[in-house]
Every structure is written in structure tokens, then in C-alpha cells.
Amino acid sequence: MQVRVPKPRFPMVNQMFQLDFVLSAYEGGAQGIKAALAEFADEVTIEELPQEEGSRARELRLRLRAAEPEQVFDLCGQFGRIKSVKVAEADSANLGGC
Secondary structure (H helix, E strand, C coil), X not given: CCCCCCCCCCCCCCCCEEEXXXXXXXXXXXXXXXXXXXXXXXXXXXXXXXXXXXXXXXXXXXXXXECCHHHHHHHHHCCEEEEEEEXXXXXXXXXXXX
């Protein structure tokens, strides 16, 4: 009998980062972006901001934790333009066993 062991969400992660940025999303909605980030990020919150006058992009503020910020930014760059980026080391006491 073969036992299937679930793959850990963030295997062998020693460091997590808190990311806070604005995404001017031209493609996809908040739910689609959140679903796309599920593999790369934890604790994803997306807040819709007021739309800039004359812009067809939706302004979204994203806050999340990730082990590889570059992957998050690469993925989000496919949805639109990233701006107002803040990256900080996540407090190890708040990593919840990661």
C-alpha cells in the first residue's frame, strides 16, 4: 500500500516576507489574482482602492506573506503594473510553524 504524504506548503523555508503593494490590474479580478497567488503566498488580503480618473485599471492593494517575493511579483506583473512596494521580513514568532 502506498501512502500519499501531502506536500508542505513552504518546504524548508527559513524566512518569510511580508509584502504590501498596489497592483493596477488590467487583467483578472481580485478573486482570480488571489487564486493564482495561492501556491506562492499565505494570508493574502486584497483591498479594492478608488479607481484613478480616466484609467481602465482596477487599483488593488495586496498584503500577503511569501517565501519568494520575486515569484509573487512576477506573477502579479502578468495582471498589471505593480507600484508602492513594501517588503519586510516577517516576524518569526508569527510564522505559524513555517
